[in-house]
Amino acid sequence: MQNECKLSIITINYNGLKDTCELIDSIPFTKDMEVIVVDNASKEDEASIIAERFSKIKVIRSTRNLGFAGGNNLGIKESQGKYILLINNDTFFKDFNIAPLIERLESSDKIGIVCPKLRFAWGNNPIQFAGYTPLSPITVRNQAFGFGEDDHGQYDTAHPTPYAHGAAMLIKRKAINKVGLMPECFFLYYEELDWSMIFTRAGYEIWYDPACTVYHKESQTTGQNSPLRTYYITRNRLLLVKRNYKGINKYLSYIYLLGIVATRDILKYTFQGRFDLVKSVFRGIFTFKE
Known part of the structure; x- marks a missing residue:
């Protein structure tokens, strides 16, 4: 061109x-x-x-x-x-x-x-x-x-x-x-x-x-508790690992993101009564495949 x-x-x-x-x-x-x-x-x-x-x-x-x-x-x-x-x-x-x-x-x-x-x-x-x-x-x-x-x-x-x-x-x-x-x-x-x-x-x-x-102009607190943001952050961290990590690090990252990060978020949002965010975390976990 x-x-x-x-x-x-x-x-x-x-x-x-x-x-x-x-x-x-x-x-x-x-x-x-x-x-x-x-x-x-x-x-x-x-x-x-x-x-x-x-x-x-x-x-x-x-x-x-x-x-x-x-x-x-x-x-x-x-x-x-x-x-x-x-x-x-x-x-x-x-x-x-x-x-x-x-x-x-x-x-x-x-x-x-x-x-x-x-x-x-x-x-x-x-x-x-x-x-x-x-x-x-x-x-x-x-x-x-x-x-x-x-x-x-x-x-x-x-x-x-x-x-x-x-x-x-x-x-x-x-x-x-x-x-x-x-x-x-x-x-x-x-x-x-x-x-x-x-x-x-x-x-x-x-x-x-x-x-x-x-x-x-972005604020440090913009959309931190948005269901949309929660969904894509959860999903896309896993997708990034799937597309770019290899070997043992890939599976250790999955264990960390699912076993620690997602579990922590689900418990935190449950205690806060933010069941919309709990749903977003689960959606992110189950839809991260390309």
Whole structure:
């Protein structure tokens, strides 16, 4: 395919008109970029409102909710950029400084993805992400460097990271052509971790580069007790293990996630009287197969 622009910025809108418009307002349009909004079957026709308000962008309205991966994949298929920035609609830029991220990608054929620094949009903008630690081979847990810390420049050195952060990641199109689109079997949560593992197995590096900062409105307590979140977190942890872990570690992870984590959650939600969440845990256990 003939690339007609250098950068494609793709974001998903799902009943989030205000946030999506604020993100677009923070992006200075240039002739070598395109902005694509995928409306993931919002209840109202927010796609038409966005298209009318921003004549320079491309709006795609899906007739059904394709999930995080499916929505991004739809945007990728319709994009033309050499580099693709997948970014959450509840983020914004104070200083749109994507050029250093592109330079990082161009610095080596081995680098497939680069992520900016993420800071929360509330308070004094504490750090959300400055790279990840590796996942535990048994508990499937990891940590984001700097999470919750004030930003004093202590994470201002670029470095490789095992996984990309789904809120903002810049990707080479030729790398996507090689490894394939984001796995849609997850729908919500863990798909960027799985995709990162696919990139790594294909020989690509993933980098964190603080030359660009993105601000994220996500709250630390968003949807913690949602049946939808409980279901997908339970299901997708198991699915991630099924798709990526091997040998004894796979079965030890199953034992840990089912025997300890799921059992703990079921007991906790039962004592809280949250039987809707108990049901979500059981659903997640019994439906994690692809």
